[in-house]
Amino acid sequence: MSSELSGDDLTSVASTLPVSPTRDRFQPKKNTVLVSHGRPPWYDEDGKPTGDAYVVAVSGGSGSGKTHVARQIVKSLGSIPTVIILSQDSFYKYHSPEELELAHANKLDFDHPDAIDMPMFAACLADLKACKQSNIPVYSFAEHQRLEEKKYLYGATIIITEGIMALHDPVLRALYDLKVFVQCDSDLMLARRLQRDVKERGRSVDGILDQYLRFVKPSYDNFVRPTAAYADIIVPGSNNTVAIELISAHIRRQLQQRANQFRQKLAIPHLYFNGRSGASTPDSRLEDLDLQVLPQTPQLKGIFTILRSNSTSRQDFVFFADRLSTILVEHAQQYLPYFPKTITTPVGVESHGQILNAKHICGVSILRSGGALERGFRRVINDVPVGSLLVQSDAKTSEPLLLHAMLPVCVKLRHLAKESWVFLLDAQIGTAAAAFMAIRILLDHGVREERIIFVTFLVARGGGVSVLRRAFPRVKIVCGAVDDLMQEGWLEGYRAEGNPEGLGRKIWVMQPGMGQIGDRYYL
Ligand SMILES: Nc1ncnc2c1ncn2[C@@H]1O[C@H](COP(=O)(O)OP(=O)(O)O)[C@@H](O)[C@H]1O
Ligand SMILES: O=c1ccn([C@@H]2O[C@H](COP(=O)(O)O)[C@@H](O)[C@H]2O)c(=O)[nH]1
Numbered sequence: 001m002s003s004e005l006s007g008d009d010l011t012s013v014a015s016t017l018p019v020s021p022t023r024d025r026f027q028p029k030k031n032t033v034l035v036s037h038g039r040p041p042w043y044d045e046d047g048k049p050t051g052d053a054y055v056v057a058v059s060g061g062s063g064s065g066k067t068h069v070a071r072q073i074v075k076s077l078g079s080i081p082t083v084i085i086l087s088q089d090s091f092y093k094y095h096s097p098e099e100l101e102l103a104h105a106n107k108l109d110f111d112h113p114d115a116i117d118m119p120m121f122a123a124c125l126a127d128l129k130a131c132k133q134s135n136i137p138v139y140s141f142a143e144h145q146r147l148e149e150k151k152y153l154y155g156a157t158i159i160i161t162e163g164i165m166a167l168h169d170p171v172l173r174a175l176y177d178l179k180v181f182v183q184c185d186s187d188l189m190l191a192r193r194l195q196r197d198v199k200e201r202g203r204s205v206d207g208i209l210d211q212y213l214r215f216v217k218p219s220y221d222n223f224v225r226p227t228a229a230y231a232d233i234i235v236p237g238s239n240n241t242v243a244i245e246l247i248s249a250h251i252r253r254q255l256q257q258r259a260n261q262f263r264q265k266l267a268i269p270h271l272y273f274n275g276r277s278g279a280s281t282p283d284s285r286l287e288d289l290d291l292q293v294l295p296q297t298p299q300l301k302g303i304f305t306i307l308r309s310n311s312t313s314r315q316d317f318v319f320f321a322d323r324l325s326t327i328l329v330e331h332a333q334q335y336l337p338y339f340p341k342t343i344t345t346p347v348g349v350e351s352h353g354q355i356l357n358a359k360h361i362c363g364v365s366i367l368r369s370g371g372a373l374e375r376g377f378r379r380v381i382n383d384v385p386v387g388s389l390l391v392q393s394d395a396k397t398s399e400p401l402l403l404h405a406m407l408p409v410c411v412k413l414r415h416l417a418k419e420s421w422v423f424l425l426d427a428q429i430g431t432a433a434a435a436f437m438a439i440r441i442l443l444d445h446g447v448r449e450e451r452i453i454f455v456t457f458l459v460a461r462g463g464g465v466s467v468l469r470r471a472f473p474r475v476k477i478v479c480g481a482v483d484d485l486m487q488e489g490w491l492e493g494y495r496a497e498g499n500p501e502g503l504g505r506k507i508w509v510m511q512p513g514m515g516q517i518g519d520r521y522y523l
Contacts, residue, residue, distance in 0.1 A: 038392070038401030039081045039155055041433075042131055043440050047471030052129045053084075054254055055159045055175055056247070059166040059227055060182030061220045062111075063192035064237045066162040069182055069244065073160060076248040080255070082402075084128060084156035088163020091121040092139050094146045103144035106211040110144075111164065111219030118169045125175050128159055132444050133412060141201040152412050154444070155405060158251060164220075167227035177254070180247065181228040184237025186217070289465055292478045294331055300324075304481055307457070308514050317520050324457060324480055325376025329423065332453050332478040333380065336361070336421055360410035360420040364442070366391055366434050367404075368518035369427035373455060377425060387411065389441060391434040400433040405441060417446035424454045427517035429477070430486055430510045432464030439472050449474040457517070460486040460510040485511040 043049050056073065058066045070085050077083070092115060095103060102108040109115060124134040133154035138147045166172065167179055190212060197203040228234060235243040286293070294300055306312050306320045341355035363377045363386040374386055385408035394401050410416040422442055429435050435454060442452055452475045459465050459479045463486035469477075486508060514520070 037079050037081060038394070038403045039157055040394070040399050040401055041437060041440075042157065043436075045467055045471065047436070047440060047443075049131050049440075049444075053131060053156045053159050054177050054251060055125065055129050055161065056178045056180060056251065057166045057172070057176040058160060058162040058180045058182060059164065059168075059224070059231070060237065061184060061186070061189045061224050062164055062216055063189035063196065064182040064184035065192075065240070066164075066166075066182050069180065069235055069240065070160040070162045072240075072244045073248050073251070076244050077158075077251060080252075081157040082155050083158045083160065084153055086125065086128065086136070086153070086159055086161040088116060088121060088161065088166055089141070090136050090139050090151075091117045091124075091163075092144075092146065093117050095144060100144060106207045106214070108144070109215045109219070111215045111223070113165050113168050113223055116163070116165055118165075118172065122169065122171045122175065125159070125161060125172065128153060128156055129175055131155075132446070133414065135413065154412075155402065155441075157255065164224050165227075167230045168223060173230060178233070178247070178250065179231045180233050180235055181231035182235050182237050182240075183228065186220070188237060189220075286461065286482060289459075289461065289469055289482075290473070290477070291459055291465070291482065292331070292476060293482060294327065294478075294480050296481075300327070300480065303327075308512055310515065314520065314523070321372045321457070321517070321521055322375045322379075325373040325425075325455070326379050327376075328373070328455050328457070328478055328480060329377050329380040332423065332455050332476070335453050335476050358421050360416055361423070362387065362408040362410055362420060363423045363425055364389060364407065364411070364438065366424065366426040366438050368522065369516075370425040372427050372517055372521040373425040373457075377423060377455070381423070384408075385410070389438050391437050393433075400437050402437055402441070407441075407445070411442065411445050411447060414446040417442075418448065420447055421451045421453065422447050424452060426454070426456050427521075428458040428460070428510065428514070429454075429456050429465050429468065429479070430460045430463045431508045432468040435468055436464070436471070439468075439475055443472075450476075452476070453478065455479075457481070458483055458510065458514060460484075462486045463508070463510065483510045483513060 042051075042053075056070075058069050060066050060069075067085075067087070074080075074083050074085070092110065095108070099108055103110075120137070124136050127134040133152060135150040135152050138149050138151055139145070140147055161176075167181065173179065193212070193216075194205060194208055197208045198205065233243065233247060235247075303320050303324050306316060307324065312320075337357050338354040339357045340352060342350055342352050345351050361381060361384045363374065363381070363384065365371050365374050365377075365386060365388050367388050367390045370388070377386065387407040388404075389402065389406075390404035391400050391402055393399065410420045411422065424435070424438050424442070426435060426438070435456075439449075439452060439454070443449060449472055452472075454475055454477045456477070456479045458481055459477065460483050462484060465477070468475075
């Protein structure tokens with residue numbers, strides 16, 4: 001495991017580490033990922049990001065209400081996709097023992113622009129804006145120090161960054177779509193700072209006042225207040241509900257302009273992409289789709305006959321799905337790098353064989369139905385992490401939404417992601433909307449396209465696979481069978497069972513298909 005991140009292989013790091021009671025009590029929870037209604041596609045049919053995340057910067061003096069404004073904007077946005085609040089405080093520089101001594105005596109200037117690692121702040125923000133992940137530093141106000149751990153952030157449609165120097169640096173300013181300055185009376189800022197620093201940052205009143213007169217107030221006058229000139233909007237530091245409403249209305253309008261009707265286009269590519277190379281129809285030539293289909297042996301056909309039948313018991317379904325996923329993953333392993341290796345056998349004879357030579361391998365299943373391939377995956381490739389992505393359709397628009405991403409560390413860290421081989425697991429590729437999103441997520445993290453191996457039971461020839469192929473030609477797709485049809489309709493028994501999700505709503509189904517694989521495997 002990398003020394004940069006510790007904690008469990010799959011969880012977001014900062015919260016999992018043992019921390020001192022003092023640190024725990026005073027650690028500000030400023031950098032937050034707020035997911036409300038899932039993240040809609042941030043890329044087009046060519047697989048390329050359609051645009052950057054929308055970045056709002058909120059600046060103002062200490063205690064002016066920047067954090068409050070950032071949180072109120074999120075609240076007022078209501079039903080919105082993922083928002084990241086990124087605090088400039090995380091980017092205070094690492095302090096030497098001598099500097100720490102000064103800091104604890106309130107004699108270190110934290111209010112000068114040089115106190116903040118602006119290049120690092122700009123680099124992390126640029127990554128997040130470009131829809132990539134970032135592992136940002138964690139800062140302790142109680143210890144006046146940057147901690148060892150890092151916090152993994154990914155997947156924002158909107159980023160709200162806040163800090164006293166947020167508008168100071170021209171490189172940072174160039175990254176913002178909207179610049180806000182919170183204007184507040186100095187006495188109100190001081191009163192708020194006193195209350196907050198005693199309660200949340202473990203400070204004494206004397207110390208706070210000492211630091212305020214020595215550094216905070218002069219710096220506000222010299223460096224912070226002048227940056228109000230760069231702001232698009234000045235917001236009052238109290239009674240600011242109307243200003244916040246205006247800002248969120250503006251952001252909502254910007255997001256609406258970026259919306260993309262994605263699944264509909266993928267599901268019937270011959271209607272939307274006619275004339276463009278690679279658009280498939282139910283009669284598309286299999287060779288053009290470049291799928292790695294398992295050899296259609298009698299025993300494989302036997303497995304599919306059982307899996308497709310609506311009279312198969314759950315117990316049998318699970319047994320044969322596990323068997324099929326084991327065969328698929330075994331077959332897919334041919335894409336991993338193997339090298340010649342000579343060994344000596346128990347009878348003392350040399351034998352020339354092959355050995356796997358891949359540093360980082362992991363699985364990522366697309367929930368729920370991708371879970372049906374996990375047991376087979378673990379049987380063939382044991383002792384590697386398996387992450388998951390929860391992608392579901394928006395009930396109103398049918399667009400895919402990313403609701404949750406839990407990725408292995410070898411994907412979360414960009415320098416490892418470049419070297420990693422990732423097996424994406426999902427039961428079928430129909431409209432290909434979920435597959436599209438999952439591949440885009442891995443590419444955002446820096447996984448190489450040719451190192452993504454998509455393993456699936458079924459692919460619909462007339463569905464979105466052709467568009468997926470054209471967007472990501474180097475991804476390997478290993479499947480057990482190919483179905484011809486992709487139609488808008490109801491699954492047999494789906495409505496009859498009174499499934500509230502399915503009631504009155506058509507979904508895209510492949511035929512002959514295997515039904516709702518997640519339901520059949522788990523319920
Ligand atoms: N508009 C407001 N109305 C009421 N209280 C506010 C308002 N803005 C900020 N506060 C309070 O003032 C304190 C400092 O605000 P905060 O947002 O943390 O300041 P900053 O991030 O600018 O240092 C917090 O306790 C917060 O609840
Ligand atoms: O170790 C530190 C680092 C910073 N400060 C003070 O924090 C404020 C900025 O944070 P806000 O949340 O915007 O108030 C800045 O004025 C520094 O003086 C600190 O006291 N110790």
